Amino acid sequence: MSEDSLVKQGVAKGTSMGGAVLLVTVGVLEFLQGISAVAKDDVIVVGIEYTYQFDVTTWGWFHLVFGVIVAAVGAALFTGATWARVGAMILCALSIFVNFLWLPYYPLWAITIIALNAVVIWAVATWNPAKI
Template sequence: MSEQSLVKQGVAQGTSMAGAVLLVTVGVLEFLQGISAIAKDQVIIAGIEYTYQFDVTAWGWIHLVLGVIVAGIGAALFTGAGWARVGAMTICAVSIFANFLWLPYYPWWSITIIALNAVVIWAVATWNPEAF
């Protein structure tokens, strides 16, 4: 294996471990965001021309369930198991989609989570645990 490949794998491994931490953190935050939307849905305001008509309480339940799944897969990603890597990429894609639809409610938060999920997908897809 070339030195450049080892460096790339080192970066991918480090980013994957950071991605696992990010997934757990994002999962906890999405869980809390879901609880907030369920408990106090009058606090969150959407524009009147929003195409995707969901009640904020429904969005709260979506984020609550998604948060639990994201945190669980993030914790499993620390093992480097193949299923956890596939699960991380899948749940990140679902999270990107959900946060795209959540853009009118909290645009900066949604954009941040979309970007972080993209980084996690790159890192997990690039990382080869058997390279070390």
Template sequence: MFAAIIMVTVGFIQFCQGIAAVADDEVFVRGIDYVYKFDLTTWGWIHLVLGALVAIVGLALFTGAGWARVSAIIVAAISILANFLWLPYYPAWSLLIIALDVVVIWAVSTWNPDQDLRDGNFRSTDTSTR
């Protein structure tokens, strides 16, 4: 649940960051030229799409489905890459998002639903199985 909440939050904020980059290029500092430099409007659209994708996968992660867990790891890894490339424009924010994405990957990849059942951490209305 923690990873899903973090993903939805990060996706929403990345979406807002994309809106800021598309709407007003003067919000971000333009530094020196880099090999992977795109126009800020292009970066804005990348963050809009990525933010929406992260939020959607975060919502799907609430179901606990296997495909949602795999998708969450893939999307978080893509988000790490995009924010690494975004570092010259907004370094503090990029490092924060990278750290949160690493936490999401860790939380999703170490969660074992079978262990929760063995430990008795389940919600059941049937008390005869206890």
């Protein structure tokens, strides 16, 4: 195995472990964001009418369920299991789509989560646990 390959795998593994931490953190934050939306908290501000607008309570329940799933897959990603890596990529892709739809409510937060999900997808797709 070449030194460049070992370095690339080391970076991918480190980023994947960081991605696992991020997924667990994002899952918890999604869950809390869902609680805030379901409770009709004043933190969620409904603005302009958009074509794909959902009721804030609907968004809240989605974020509650999605947060639990993301946190669970993030925790499983620490093992390097293939199903957890594939699940992480699928959830990150779904999260990118969902946060695109969430842009009208919190643009900066949504863009940040989209960027972090892209990094996690790269890391998990690049990491080969068998090589390190």
